Every structure is written in structure tokens, then in C-alpha cells.
Amino acid sequence: MDNPLENQIQELKRKGVKATVARRAVLEVLLEGPSHQSADDIATKVSSRYPEIHLSTVYRTLETLEGIGAIDHVHLGHGRAVYHLGDEPHQHLVCDRCGSVTEVPNEIFSPLNETLSKRYGFHLRRNHFAVLGRCSSCENSTSQTSVRTYG
Numbered sequence: 192m193d194n195p196l197e198n199q200i201q202e203l204k205r206k207g208v209k210a211t212v213a214r215r216a217v218l219e220v221l222l223e224g225p226s227h228q229s230a231d232d233i234a235t236k237v238s239s240r241y242p243e244i245h246l247s248t249v250y251r252t253l254e255t256l257e258g259i260g261a262i263d264h265v266h267l268g269h270g271r272a273v274y275h276l277g278d279e280p281h282q283h284l285v286c287d288r289c290g291s292v293t294e295v296p297n298e299i300f301s302p303l304n305e306t307l308s309k310r311y312g313f314h315l316r317r318n319h320f321a322v323l324g325r326c327s328s329c330e331n332s333t334s335q336t337s338v339r340t341y342g
Contacts, residue, residue, distance in 0.1 A: 195222050199261065199276070206259050213237070213244050213252045218276075221262060227273040227292065267292060267321045286326035293326070 199218045200210045208214070220236045221228065228236075234249040253274060256262045264272045267285045282300055284293040300315065307313045 203259070203261065206261075208255070208259055211252075212241065213248045214256065216241050216244060217249060217252045217256060218261070221274065221276050227265070227267065227275050229271045229273050231271070233274060265321060268323060283321040284326075285321045285323050286329055287323045288325055288329040291326050291328075292321075 196215070196219055199222070200215065203210050203214060216237045217233060219240075220233050230250060230253055233253065234246050237244055237249050238246065253262065253264075257264060257274075257277075260277050262274050263277045264274045265283055266272050267283055268287065268290075280297040281294040282297055284295060285291070304315045307315060
């Protein structure tokens with residue numbers, strides 16, 4: 192039977208990182224979802240299950256897990272950073288109207304990264320930012336509504 196938590200724990204061990212109670216708890220919360228959670232949300236869930244794990248330990252655990260590539264954090268607009276498992280490299284498209292998040296493969300941004308690298312010597316941290324825009328539903332509803340002017 193395939194156990195996602197145990198798979199994550201085995202990956203930690205392969206990377207030479209101990210599977211502490213705190214690391215296990217954070218991974219457990221991330222696996223249960225939702226897929227993108229703030230540090231505060233993760234800490235609240237961990238502390239409700241494991242009251243002996245202090246808030247500072249949860250934050251250090253997030254840093255450690257991110258440092259070894261087990262998790263990533265991303266800024267999905269103007270709100271707090273959120274964390275997710277670092278399993279499949281992907282980028283986030285965020286609708287600035289309804290807040291929907293669409294995950295797309297990193298390869299979509301490879302041509303942009305290549306252009307920025309050649310022209311400006313700049314390399315994207317693709318897993319760290321989101322691309323803001325409008326989803327098709329919001330774009331269609333915006334184009335169908337009339338514009339009101341006041342004055």
C-alpha cells in the first residue's frame with residue numbers, strides 16, 4: 192500500500208534529515224490539505240494535534256523542509272506566503288478577481304527564463320512567485336458587464 196506520509200519520511204531520510212515528530216506533523220498537515228496553506232494555518236493544525244510542539248519549532252521545521260526541497264513556499268498575490276509539498280515543480284496562476292489558483296508545469300516558463308537569462312543575466316525563481324491575471328470565468332463575466340460611469 193502506498194503511504195504518502197511514509198514516502199515523504201523516506202525522502203527525508205534519503206536526504207540525511209531526521210524524521211522528527213515536528214517534521215512528521217508538518218508533512219502530515221500538508222498532505223491532508225488544502226494544497227496551499229499559510230505558516231499560521233499549519234502551526235494551528237500542528238499545535239491542535241501535538242500541543243507539545245511549540246510555534247517556533249513549526250516555523251523552524253518549515254524552513255528546514257524548504258531548505259532541503261521537501262516543501263516550497265509561494266506568494267499568491269498580496270496575502271501571506273503559503274506552503275505546499277515540493278513534489279512536482281510547478282508555477283501558480285492566480286486570478287486577481289476570484290482568487291482561484293491554477294498550477295501549471297514549470298516548462299511553460301522556460302522560454303521566458305531563457306530570454307531573461309540571455310538578455311539580462313537574470314534567472315527566475317519560478318517556484319517563489321505567482322503570475323497574476325484573470326481566469327477565463329472572471330474575464331468573460333467582466334467583458335459581459337457594462338461599465339458604469341459616475342459623475
